[in-house]
Amino acid sequence: MTVRQTLMSVLFIASLTQGCAFVRGTYGEDVQQGDVTTIKKGVSTRTEVASVLGAPDRIVEANGHEIHHYYQFDVKSGFILFFSRTNIQSKDVFVIFDKAGIVEELLVGKKKPPLEFQFWPFEWPSHSSPS
C-alpha cells in the first residue's frame, strides 16, 4: 500500500467517525464532609444545620420526625468515535430532627468514589443480577 493509499484510508476511516467529547455537569450543591462534621447529634438545632448546609432540597415528615434531605447529582459523559457512556451519581445527606428540633440522626454514610469519565458502553454491570 502506498503512502497515498494509506493516507486516503485513514481519511476515509476518520470521516466515518464522530470525533470525541467529554462533558461534565452537576445539579445541586455539593455537601462537603467537613461541613457535616460540625453537626452534632443531640446538640445542633435546625437553625445551626441550616447555617452550615443551607436550606434542604426536600423535607419529609415521618412519625414526628422531620427529615431534611440534601442532594446533588454529578454527571460525566464521554464520547469517542462510535461509543458513548454517561455516568450519573447522586450524593445524598439526610438530617433527622426529633420533635424538639434537635438533630437526632445524620445519614451521611461512606463517601462514594469519584465518578469516572468513561466511553466504552459494554462492560457494566460488573455484578450479575439474581435470576
Next chain:
Amino acid sequence: MKPHVAFRLVLCMLAGVSIGCVRGPLTWQRVTLNEQIAQGDVAFIKEGRTRLMDVADRLGPPDEIQAVGESLIALYHFSDGRYFRADYGWALRFVLPFMAPEMVLGGGGFGTNTFQLICDDQWVVHEHAFAWHADSSEFRFWPFGDKAQ
C-alpha cells in the same frame, strides 16, 4: 423540586443532548445511574436488628426516604440505559452530496433498579428487597415488532 423529578429532568436533558449530538453512522450509548448494589452487598442486613444508619455506613445514604403510615421506606436507585443507532443513509452523502437523507434504525431502553428498605420509627430494618428490571436495558438493532409476552 422532588429528587425523582430532578433526576428525571437531568436524565432527559442528558439523553436529549447526547442523542442530538450524535450524527455519525453508528452509535452505541450507555447511561448509568449510581453503582449497582448486588445481593452480596446487603447480606449483612439482619431484619429486626440492623438499623438504617448501619446500612448507610456500608452502602452510603439512600436516594430517597418516604413515610408510609408508621413505617419509613428508604430507596436506593441504580439504573442502566442502553441505546443503539445506525444511519443507513449516511454513505449516500458521498453519492448525493446535495441530499443526504437519514435512514436511521435503532433503539434501546432504560431499566430502573431499586433496593428498598422498610424501617420502623426507630430506624430498624424490618424488610428489604430488590426490584430488578427484567430486560428493558438493551441495545436494539431492529425497532419494529414487540417482544413476545
